[in-house]
Amino acid sequence: MQAEAYLRAKKLLAAGRTPLLARALGVIEALLILLLLILAALFVGLMASRGEVSISSEAAATLPTWTLSRQVGDASGYKEYSDSGLFPLIGSNLYSPNPVHRLGARLLNGLTRVLPPLRNNIGALTTLLALGLALILLLSLVTQARRSVTATIVADLATNLRNQIHRQMYRLGQSSLPTEGVGPVVNIWTREVNDIRDALIVDFHVIPGMIVLGVGLAAIALSTSPILTTFLASLGLLVYLISRTMNRDARTAYDVALRDASVQLCLLHEDLGLLRTVRTYGVEDYDRQRFDDHLERYRTADVRRMLAHHNLTTASALLYGAALATALGLLGYNVLVKDRISIATMLILIASLAGLAFPILQWVKMRQAVRHANRSAAEIFEFLARSPELHQHVGAEFLPPLRENIVLDDVTLESRSGRLLLDHVSLEIPAGGRTVVVGVDEDSKLALACLIPRLIDPQAGRVLIDGRDLREMTLESVRAQAATVLQADLVFTDSILVNIGLGDPRNTLQRVIEAAKLSHAHYFIQDLPHGYDTVIGPLGHYLRPDEQLRIALARAFLHDPSILIVEELPTAVDDEVKLLLDDTLSRLSAGRTVLVIPHRLSTIRSADTVILLNNGRLEGVATPSKLQAESKLFRHILYTEFNEYATGDIEAGQVAG
Structure with missing residues (x-):
């Protein structure tokens, strides 16, 4: 089984004895299960014989002296024994032509010397039950220890991989672009790492524990009856191969039904999204008919999918039934007619072969898990091997606060998917003013904003x-001069104190309160259940x-940047809130260069400079009034995106009079 990426991931396991300990505990667990099965076999043998056996007088002469006390009769050259515990298993196999049976009898004879209670029925019953209970207790302790050790080392590996992925995210620039998001990376960080973790758990369980268990069960079955074991195992393998061929059509039918059900479900989702159009054009009757048609097709496909999933066809049922009848018939024939095996032997053989299915299924499960993990590991290592887009040159200089301007000199930027975001853009943003970025494409506007703090290159x-190339400046000094307030990451799940102060010990509660007052956040924070200790964010x-925007603005104030980048709220707010936000932005703008991605017309009108982008290209840089007079595109954007009537922020009836 070729799984190079998975094997490479396994090499990241913590060095030391822990992985070996987990595998050793798996072996001990398998051996304890085998011992329990042997005890069960002895128990069945005890119940079947009831401690009674007849042995030839010649063989009885060589038996241990303690058997004399269990002799109850002597007839026709045979001596009869009763209430002798496990002795019937010894006496009937001590001179067996099967060497394995003879070895087992000698070992059992030695055991009766160590444990004399095995020489009578009550003593044997009590001892076997006590040993079984002790083995079960020991097995549970070993299983718990194995799971604990495995969970620890597997969790350590997953943590190691996630740390590497996190560090790689710092090195890669595109993951900082809000429009692209970190969805693909989060998928690698969670699902792909979990695939490796789950495969390792099965791996430690199967190798070598399940292998030892499988070999042990096969040895028990072969020692019981080599011929029957070989025949029954061959019969099981043959039935498995035939059933796979027979069920191929069922699997194909399931795939087809699943695909049909998925298509119809997508159409149903589309129908639900058409309600606005349906109401506008008054075609409710047609829509209901269309929806009912799609719903009926989905029901039919879903029924076919459920019937085909794990479906036991008539042919498969007959095959399994015939195989089972053949196996039981053969065992019954050897017990009732030929008298080659006893009922106890038959039960032990059935239990051994049935138990052998468990390690085999675990091995199949492990192979499937490793295949998934190998694909996931390959994606993880491909991500970790990506060349970082952000480099800090040796001898990079310190960037002082902005004094003159920000210049984009013939800048071209593509997304990771290859989409052109900025196409040979050259512009100048003067220091100390308020500049807004306007355009149809949100990705292009955000990309331009993310270039300034060098989140991307x-x-x-x-x-x-100020004439200094950001690539020649230290990353720390560049980001010390810029603060971003973007809608994608206004707040996170933690207290308000941490959301504003970001855990910096220099940002004391008093400083955080001052920043919150400046952003008009202090007043609503006081009304929260725990004030500044209130946990906010997606889970708070x-x-x-x-x-949320005011919390982010307070955070930006504490950063004390020379460049402030703000994305306005895309949703409408009432007039009172607008005044608070405008006042906050006005206070923060004092002595700073402000770049705004606007969502309000008043913000554009109050700007000193407007940057107009169209499909990644620069359409113009001018004052709002000049650009409105000269650019049809700018006037179109103002009407379609910022017109208060077009956006629905003002209803016609509100301005009457």
């Missing part, structure tokens, strides 16, 4: 601050979008 061209206390 362009594929071509340069970004300069709910805040309105404008409240």
Whole structure:
């Protein structure tokens, strides 16, 4: 089984004895299970014989002296024994032509010397039950220890991989672009790592524990009856191969039904999304008919899928039934007619062969898990091997606060998927002013904003601050001069104190409160259940979008940047909140260069400069009034995206009079 990537991931396991300990515990667990099966076999043998056996007088002369006390009769050259515990298993196999049976009898004879209670029925019954209970207790302790050790080392490996992925995210620039998001990386970080983790858990369980268990069960079955074991095993393998061929059509039918059901479900989702269009054009009758048709097709396909899934066909049932009848008939014939095996032997043989299916199924499960893990490991290592897009040159200089301008010099930037976001853009953003970025494509606007704090680097061209190429500046000094307030990451799950202060010990509670007051957040924070200790974010206390924005603005104020990048709320807010947000932005803008991605017309009108982008290309840089007079595209965007009537922020009836 070729699984190079998975084997490479296994090499990241913590060095030391822990992996060996987990595998050793698996072997001990398998041996304990085998011992329990042997005890069960002895118990069945005890029940079947009832401690009674007849042995030839010649053979009885060589038996241990303690058997004399169990002799109850002597007839026709045979001596009869009763209440002799496990002695019937010894006496009937001590001179067996089967060497394995003779060896087992000698071992059992030695055991009766160590444990004299095995020489009578009550003593044997009590001893076997006590040993079984002790083995079960020991097995549970070993199983728990094995799982604990396995969980620890597997969790360590998963943590190691996740740490490497996290560090790689710092090195890669495109993952910082909000429009691209970190969805693919999160998928690698969770599902792919979990695939490797789950495969390792099965791996440690199967190798070598299940192998030892399988070999042991096969040895028990072969020692019981080599001929019957070989025949029954061959019969089982033959039935398995035939059933796989017979069920191929059923698997194909399941795949077809699953595909049909998925298509119809997509159409149903589409129908649900057409309600606005249906109401607008008044075609409710047609829509209901269309929906009912899709729903009926989905029901039919889903029924076919459920019937085909794990379906036992008539032919398969007959095959399994015939195989089972053949196996039981053969065993019954050898017990009732030929008298070659006893009922106890038959039960032990059935238990051994049936138990052998468990390690085989575990091995199949492991192979499937390793295949999934190998694909996942390959994706993880491909991600870790990507060349970092952000480099800090040796001898990089310190970037002082912005004083003159920000320049984009012939900048070209593509997304990781190859989409052109910025196409040979050259522009100048003067220091100390308020500049807005306007365009149809949100990705292009956000890409331009992310270039300034060097969250990403362009594929071509340069970004300069006061004539200094950002690639020649230290990353720390570049990001010290810029603060971003973007809608994709306004708040996170933690207390308000940490959301604003970011865990920096320099940001004391007093400083955080001052920042919150400046952003008009202090007043609603006081009304929260725990004030500044209230946990907010996706898993915490709910805040309105404008409240989240004010928290992020307070965080930006504590950063004290020379460049402030703000993305406005895309949702409408009432007039009172607008005034608070405008006042906050005005306070933060004092002495700083502000770049805004606007969602309000008033923000565009109050800007000093407007940057207009179209399909990644620069359409113009001018004052709002000049650009409105000269650019049809700008006027179109103002009407379609920022017109208060077009966006629905103002209803016609609101401005009457």
